[in-house]
Amino acid sequence: MEASERKTTEENAKATHLCVLVHGLWGNPEHLAYLASALRDKHPKDRLHILVAKSNSGNFTYDGIETGAERVTHEIEETIAKLEKDGSNVKKLSMVGYSLGGLVARYSIGLLYSNGWFDRLEPINFTTFASPHLGVRTPILGYQSHLWNLFGSRTLSMSGRQLFGDDTFRDTGRPILCLLADPSSIFMQALSRFKHRTLYANIINDRSAPYYTTFISKIDPYINLDNININYVDDYAPNIIDPANPVSLKPHLPPTTVLGQIAGTSQSLLNNVPFYAAMTVFVPIGATAYLINAGIQSVRSHNRIRLHESGQAGVGLGNYRIPLLIENARSAVGGTFGSIDGNPEYHTAGTDASSDSSSECRDEKRIPNRKSSSTDLKRTHSSKQPKFPSLNLSSDQLEMIENLDQAGFKKYAVHIQKVRHTHAAIVVRMKQSRFDEGKVVIKHWLNEEFEI
Numbered sequence: 001m002e003a004s005e006r007k008t009t010e011e012n013a014k015a016t017h018l019c020v021l022v023h024g025l026w027g028n029p030e031h032l033a034y035l036a037s038a039l040r041d042k043h044p045k046d047r048l049h050i051l052v053a054k055s056n057s058g059n060f061t062y063d064g065i066e067t068g069a070e071r072v073t074h075e076i077e078e079t080i081a082k083l084e085k086d087g088s089n090v091k092k093l094s095m096v097g098y099s100l101g102g103l104v105a106r107y108s109i110g111l112l113y114s115n116g117w118f119d120r121l122e123p124i125n126f127t128t129f130a131s132p133h134l135g136v137r138t139p140i141l142g143y144q145s146h147l148w149n150l151f152g153s154r155t156l157s158m159s160g161r162q163l164f165g166d167d168t169f170r171d172t173g174r175p176i177l178c179l180l181a182d183p184s185s186i187f188m189q190a191l192s193r194f195k196h197r198t199l200y201a202n203i204i205n206d207r208s209a210p211y212y213t214t215f216i217s218k219i220d221p222y223i224n225l226d227n228i229n230i231n232y233v234d235d236y237a238p239n240i241i242d243p244a245n246p247v248s249l250k251p252h253l254p255p256t257t258v259l260g261q262i263a264g265t266s267q268s269l270l271n272n273v274p275f276y277a278a279m280t281v282f283v284p285i286g287a288t289a290y291l292i293n294a295g296i297q298s299v300r301s302h303n304r305i306r307l308h309e310s311g312q313a314g315v316g317l318g319n320y321r322i323p324l325l326i327e328n329a330r331s332a333v334g335g336t337f338g339s340i341d342g343n344p345e346y347h348t349a350g351t352d353a354s355s356d357s358s359s360e361c362r363d364e365k366r367i368p369n370r371k372s373s374s375t376d377l378k379r380t381h382s383s384k385q386p387k388f389p390s391l392n393l394s395s396d397q398l399e400m401i402e403n404l405d406q407a408g409f410k411k412y413a414v415h416i417q418k419v420r421h422t423h424a425a426i427v428v429r430m431k432q433s434r435f436d437e438g439k440v441v442i443k444h445w446l447n448e449e450f451e452i
Contacts, residue, residue, distance in 0.1 A: 012045055012046075012049065012083070012086060012087075012088060013086065013087035013088050014046040014047070014088075015045060015046055015047055015048055015049050015088060016088070016089055016090060016091040016092055017047065017048050017049065017090075017091070017092040017093075017094065017124065017452060018048075018049040018050075018051060018076075018079070018080065018083070018090050018092065018093055018094070018121075019039060019048055019049065019050050019051070019093075019094040019095075019096065019125070020051045020053060020072070020076055020093070020094070020095050020096065020105070021035060021036060021050065021051070021052045021053065021096045021097075021098075021101075022053045022056075022072055022095070022096065022097045022098065022101030022102070022104050022105045022108075023052075023053070023056070023057075023061075023098055023099070023101050024061070024097075024098045024099025024100040024101045024102075024130075024131075025061045025099060025100040025156070025159065025208075026058065026059070026061060027056075027057070027058075027061060027098070027099070027100075027101070028054070028057040028058060029052040029053070029054050029057065031098065031427070031429045032052055032098060032427060032429075033052075033431075034427065034428035034429075034431070034438075034439070034442070035096070035098075035427050035428070035442060036050055036052050038439075038442045038443075038446060039446070039450075042446045042450075043452055047452055048452060049079075049083060049088070049090070051075070051076065051079050053071075053072045053075050053076075053101075054075070055068075055071035055072060055074070055075045056068045056071055056072065056104065059300065059301065060304065061100060061159060062156060062157040062158065062159050062160075062300075062301035063157065063158055063159065063301050063304050063308070064157075064158035064159055064162060064176075065100075065103050065104055065107050065159065065162050065176055065180075066107055066169075066176065067158070067304075067308050068100075068104040068107075068159075069104045069105075069107035069108040069110075069111065070111070070308070070315055070320045071315055072104055072105070072108045073108045073111045073112060073320065074315045076108070076112065077117075090121065091120075091121065091122060092121060092122045092123075092124050093112075093117075093118075093121040093122070093123055093124065094123075094124045094125035094126070094127075094450070095108070095109055095123075095125070095126050095127070095194075096125070096126075096127045096128075096129075097127070097128045097129070097131055098128070098129045098130065098131070098427050099129070099130050099131055099132070099208065099209060099423065100131070100132070100159065100163070101128075101131070102128030102129070102130075102131025102132075102133065102199075103131060103132070103133070103177070103180065105126070105128070106180050106187055106191065107176075107180060107187060109123070109126070109187065109190040109191065109194075110180075110185065110186040110187035110189075110190045110324070111186075111319075111320050111322070112190065113186055113189060113190035113193065114186045114190075114322050114323075115319050115320075115322070118190065118193055122195075123190070123193045123194040123195065124194065124195050124196065124451055125194065125195070125196045125198070125449070125450055125451060126191060126194040126196065126197045126198070127196075127197075127198045127199065127200075127445065127449070127450070128198075128199045128200070128214075129199075129200045129426050129427050129441075130200065130201060130202055130206060130208070130209050130214050130422075130423050130426050130427075131199065131209065131214055132163060132208075132209040132213040132214060133177075133181075133199075133213055133214065133216050133400065133404060134177070134212065134213040134216065134393070134397045134400050134401065135162075135163050135164060135165045135175075135177050135213060135397065136152065136163045136164060136208075136209060136210075136213060137152075137163075137164050137165055137394070137397075138210065139212070139391045139392050139393055152164055153166045157301035158301065162175065162176045162177065163177075165177060165178075165394070165396060165397075170324075172324070172325075175396065177396070177400060178396055178399070178400065179324060179325075181399070181400040181403040181404050182325065182403065183403055183406065184325045184326050185324055185325055185326070186322075186323075186324055186325075186326060187324075188403065188407060189326060191407050192407055195451065196410070196449060196450075196451060197407060197408060197409045197410065198409065198410045198411075198412070198445070198449045199214065199215070199216070199409050199410075199411050199412070200214075200412045200414050200426060200441055200445065201214035201215035201411065201412070201413055201414060202214065202414050202416060202422040202423065202426055203222040203241070203413050203414065203415050204222060204225070204415070204416075204417075204422065205416070205419070205420050205421070205422040206422045206423045206426075207421075207423065208423040209423060211413070212391055212393070213397075215411055215413060216400070216401055216404050216405065216409065216411070217401065218390045218391055218393055218397075218398060218401055219388040219389070219390055219391065220388065220391060221246065221247050221386070221388050222247075222413070226250075227249060227250055228247040228248065228249055228250060228386075229247065229248045229249075229250055230246065230247055230415060231245050231246060231247065231248070232415075233444070236440055236443070236444045238415060238417065239414060239415055239416060239417075239437050239440040239441060239444075240412055240413075240414060240415075240440065240441065240444050241412070241413040241414070241415055243410070243411060243412060243413070245385075246385075246413060247385070247386065248386065249386045410449070412444070414426055414441055416437045416438065416441075417437070418434055418436075418437055419434050419435065419437075425437055425438045426438050426441055427441075427442070428442065
């Protein structure tokens, strides 16, 4: 062995903390390259092992949350075995999920917990960036949203059905997202064991995973930014919003005259003429290509899932097909969307629907001895903060919010302003200067939330 290789091995052997990064839908390890490099710059090899999971790269993310999680769990176990063979003594574990990867990570930690890994590993940090914890079925009004809800689950194979809550997971009779948030499940028990639970959510322009689902919230204070003043965290302005005092309402302005409204609308239309002209050409072509590819990938995904389920995909399932509920939880029928009633952009609920008892997710049990530290709850119930109408989410989604808030996530709303594609920018998915605001998000996480 050369001296340089021996030095690297010795440095790796000193580290006792393993941090696992899990990418999102259609993703690959390169999407988390900046996140991994920022982690490494902050914590050298003799302090931290970094695993960027690769077993779900590309279209493998079509195959469902549980299939992806079983692959990632297998990858983690293999990595720990290799590190220990090389002389490391792994004692701590952190999990970081981006987009769909956050849901995969939540399932994976349940498997690790159930298989006894948390008896020898101390769970330290669990973090998600722009992860759709409540799924992606949208309460926004408009024909585009209706089509999204109608066809979205039919074009992304098993992952699509699960993200839209249209699945029935194994013999539970419930969607997998409900099970992931069930207080009696191995997944919530595992989540409660982490010392830090943190999430980051875009407030605008995240078309893949909007604010309400990534922030785990039944309100959206950021629907109209013209009506509010946003307060930021010192040293991280204007990107990280202050969780203790996020917004205040602007004073009421005199109503715009009719002529002013017409002039404003006309100018907006003129500014968007090139965009709309391009859309009339490219949308039909893109939609056709997308649907053709979606059909092909769904067939391939079905075949991969079949091989995985039969144990022919290189992942032994014996340790992963285990009871998912620590105690029997009550399952009920429900989870339909309510009627439309509210502002012109969102479905809203006239009353607080979180007490609805018809949810399939409903369970009277709660995680024992765990008080919520959710900044979302503190803000919503604070008399100093303005009130916003509840979105008309499904009873399943409302129940997930209640249960996940019991786990106590520390929540950070993120205001990325220079790009329209904030879902990619929040983790600096590509090496482009227009995504530099995402570097502020990662800097905040590393400096303020990540514990080595």
